[in-house]
Amino acid sequence: MEVVVEAVETETSAADVVQLHVKKETPEVVAVAGSEFLRVGQEFGSFAEFETCLKKYSNATYSTWTKHNTKTIEAQNRTQMRKKQHAWHLDEALVYYAVEVRCKHGGGVRRKGGGVRPNQGTLKLDCPARIYLRADTSKNKLVLKILEDQHNHDLDRETFLHLPEQRRLTSSDKLDLVKSMLHSGVKVQKIREYLHKEGHYVKNKDLYNLRQKMQKERDEGNPALNEVLAVENVESHRAGCESNMLLRADRDKGVLEVMRLVSEHNHPTGPDVSYRKTKRIRNNPTTRKQAAESLPSPRKDNTANMVKAIIPPLTSELHKGEAGRIGIIGGCQEYTGAPYFAAISALKVGADLSHVFCTSGAAPVIKSYSPELIVHPILDQPDAVREFEKWLPRLHTLVVGPGLGRDPAIMSTVSSMITSSKARGIPLVVDADGLFVITESPDLVMNYPTTLLTPNAVEFQRLFEKMVGERPSQVDESQNVKLLAQCFGNLTVLRKGMEDIVSDGFTVIMCSTDGSPRRCGGQGDLLSGSAAVFYNWALLKHNRKSDTESSQPLLGPGVLAGYMACRLTRECSRLAFLDQGRSMTTSDMITKIHLAFETLF
Numbered sequence: 001m002e003v004v005v006e007a008v009e010t011e012t013s014a015a016d017v018v019q020l021h022v023k024k025e026t027p028e029v030v031a032v033a034g035s036e037f038l039r040v041g042q043e044f045g046s047f048a049e050f051e052t053c054l055k056k057y058s059n060a061t062y063s064t065w066t067k068h069n070t071k072t073i074e075a076q077n078r079t080q081m082r083k084k085q086h087a088w089h090l091d092e093a094l095v096y097y098a099v100e101v102r103c104k105h106g107g108g109v110r111r112k113g114g115g116v117r118p119n120q121g122t123l124k125l126d127c128p129a130r131i132y133l134r135a136d137t138s139k140n141k142l143v144l145k146i147l148e149d150q151h152n153h154d155l156d157r158e159t160f161l162h163l164p165e166q167r168r169l170t171s172s173d174k175l176d177l178v179k180s181m182l183h184s185g186v187k188v189q190k191i192r193e194y195l196h197k198e199g200h201y202v203k204n205k206d207l208y209n210l211r212q213k214m215q216k217e218r219d220e221g222n223p224a225l226n227e228v229l230a231v232e233n234v235e236s237h238r239a240g241c242e243s244n245m246l247l248r249a250d251r252d253k254g255v256l257e258v259m260r261l262v263s264e265h266n267h268p269t270g271p272d273v274s275y276r277k278t279k280r281i282r283n284n285p286t287t288r289k290q291a292a293e294s295l296p297s298p299r300k301d302n303t304a305n306m307v308k309a310i311i312p313p314l315t316s317e318l319h320k321g322e323a324g325r326i327g328i329i330g331g332c333q334e335y336t337g338a339p340y341f342a343a344i345s346a347l348k349v350g351a352d353l354s355h356v357f358c359t360s361g362a363a364p365v366i367k368s369y370s371p372e373l374i375v376h377p378i379l380d381q382p383d384a385v386r387e388f389e390k391w392l393p394r395l396h397t398l399v400v401g402p403g404l405g406r407d408p409a410i411m412s413t414v415s416s417m418i419t420s421s422k423a424r425g426i427p428l429v430v431d432a433d434g435l436f437v438i439t440e441s442p443d444l445v446m447n448y449p450t451t452l453l454t455p456n457a458v459e460f461q462r463l464f465e466k467m468v469g470e471r472p473s474q475v476d477e478s479q480n481v482k483l484l485a486q487c488f489g490n491l492t493v494l495r496k497g498m499e500d501i502v503s504d505g506f507t508v509i510m511c512s513t514d515g516s517p518r519r520c521g522g523q524g525d526l527l528s529g530s531a532a533v534f535y536n537w538a539l540l541k542h543n544r545k546s547d548t549e550s551s552q553p554l555l556g557p558g559v560l561a562g563y564m565a566c567r568l569t570r571e572c573s574r575l576a577f578l579d580q581g582r583s584m585t586t587s588d589m590i591t592k593i594h595l596a597f598e599t600l601f
């Protein structure tokens with residue numbers, strides 16, 4: 001019978017895996033697996049050439065080989081000289097005069113005894129398989145002298161593919177792809193599944209190790225980080241002056257970033273700084289623990305501690321509503337998502353009740369999103385303001401603007417609602433179309449101190465131009481925010497962007513902690529809804545504190561609330577992006593509020 005042996009090169013396995021397809025009717029196999037790559041008497045012009053053939057042989061036979069005994073050309077020549085024989089002038093590319101390569105399972109088992117890992121396993125099985133090469137000095141080549149391929153263990157594809165040597169990502173394209181996936185926060189499990197589909201078997205631990213290696217490389221390649229001081233507080237040396245700032249090292253950028261800047265001097269001239277609570281970044285942190293220690297964690301952030309102090313305890317002594325009753329004014333035919341995001345975020349952050357005051361068309365839609373929300377379909381009704389006023393005594397904080405739209409009649413109704421709310425001293429968070437109302441009529445919130453405006457870059461520019469009469473300076477954005485807050489009589493302005501800036505005209509605080517590269521709509525609504533809850537809590541604490549204690553808190557309640565909302569929003573964004581990547585939406589962020597809250601505060 002005819003014997004047919006096909007060698008098929010596949011793309012799927014790491015290199016040139018050769019599968020021998022022996023047709024069913026074949027009575028005997030004459031070809032030895034791998035013999036097309038290595039055989040006795042074969043000559044190699046360089047050691048690299050041998051390594052290439054060995055790799056192909058290894059893939060074809062599912063065997064793994066390691067160098068065992070080697071003698072370099074240099075070492076051999078030293079021996080020659082000792083024996084008073086002439087040195088060989090061999091090609092450097094041969095590297096070795098003689099080299100023995102053994103099966104990975106060759107060699108005897110050596111128990112390590114009672115060391116750190118006494119019970120660690122070993123792959124040694126005394127396998128006799130070996131390959132021996134020696135230089136042919138006349139031909140200037142390495143010649144394969146011995147090929148003993150009888151192993152004392154099974155050689156199977158499954159075991160072979162799971163060995164560390166095979167799991168290693170050697171193709172630079174694939175390695176780069178995996179690195180970029182890890183960098184953008186794609187889950188290790190997802191990457192593993194992808195690689196398995198590609199025929200590359202890796203374990204989760206391989207990917208974790210790679211991620212740790214990347215982190216280490218980043219730290220090491222970042223001389224700035226190895227040298228700089230991560231200064232926790234820089235403070236005026238004058239007694240009693242509260243100006244201070246918090247700097248934090250950004251590992252990715254290799255810079256120190258200003259995280260908090262409180263410039264409330266109680267003296268006329270510029271302060272000399274004195275350093276307090278400094279923490280030097282350790283050189284090349286190698287362990288996760290060291291890396292964690294070398295940067296102040298969110299929990300160690302003083303501002304976060306201030307917020308921790310304002311968060312009401314989870315106790316059965318509080319009654320329904322005490323942790324916050326938030327009202328959202330917004331929601332029209334076109335925009336039902338925005339008021340929903342703000343209202344549900346307020347609840348998820350910890351408010352007890354969330355009301356939405358919207359148009360009658362938007363109400364059923366918003367209601368259908370969530371039974372937790374109390375929805376009032378009044379904005380387009382003739383008696384809207386009167387209806388709203390009935391609810392005002394039951395509200396702690398209002399968010400004005402998410403999904404309000406620009407209908408002039410509704411704008412006018414909302415202006416009246418703002419006036420009524422002010423009359424009852426209700427704190428206001430103004431966002432989105434609410435800011436349009438304010439830009440048209442700044443007097444509505446002028447000198448009303450418990451107002452937090454949360455403009456994005458475009459909304460900020462509109463407001464700034466209206467109030468200051470010129471475009472915001474490109475040089476010092478924090479000054480722009482501070483100036484706008486002052487123009488309104490020291491209410492609080494939170495300008496959202498790549499770097500969030502919060503100021504009440506006295507202090508400026510910035511937040512540029514990690515978020516995500518996704519700019520999906522609705523993130524600002526999560527921010528405004530959560531800010532309303534924080535604002536309520538901060539004001540409660542602030543008012544209680546002023547009754548009993550003489551010293552005022554370092555940060556005003558608006559600044560504190562705004563800053564915490566920024567931190568929370570960015571953390572939700574970061575966490576959601578880790579899960580969803582490009583598909584992340586604001587709904588995904590909302591599911592992360594609990595985790596982000598726990599992590600930060």
Ligand SMILES: NC(=O)C1=CN([C@@H]2O[C@H](COP(=O)(O)OP(=O)(O)OC[C@H]3O[C@@H](n4cnc5c(N)ncnc54)[C@H](O)[C@@H]3O)[C@@H](O)[C@H]2O)[C@@H](O)CC1
Binds near residue numbers: 337339432433521524
């Ligand atoms: N699902 C929903 O119902 C949503 C409704 N939304 C509502 O949609 C309405 C209109 O909101 P818009 O934000 O579009 O307001 P505008 O109609 O004032 O438009 C602002 C424009 O500025 C752009 N912009 C924003 N940030 C920018 C930046 N940093 N640099 C350059 N350009 C920037 C935006 O893409 C937008 O085109 C509001 O009522 C808002 O609350 C949004 O909250 C998004 C989600």
Ligand SMILES: Nc1ncnc2c1ncn2[C@@H]1O[C@H](COP(=O)(O)OP(=O)(O)OP(=O)(O)O)[C@@H](O)[C@H]1O
Binds near residue numbers: 526
């Ligand atoms: N370029 C950016 N890089 C990182 N984070 C950003 C960037 N721009 C905005 N953010 C963050 O996204 C959140 C929402 O800001 P954004 O400017 O999108 O608000 P918005 O336009 O009012 O949102 P919405 O879509 O709800 O109307 C804020 O927490 C802000 O910190």
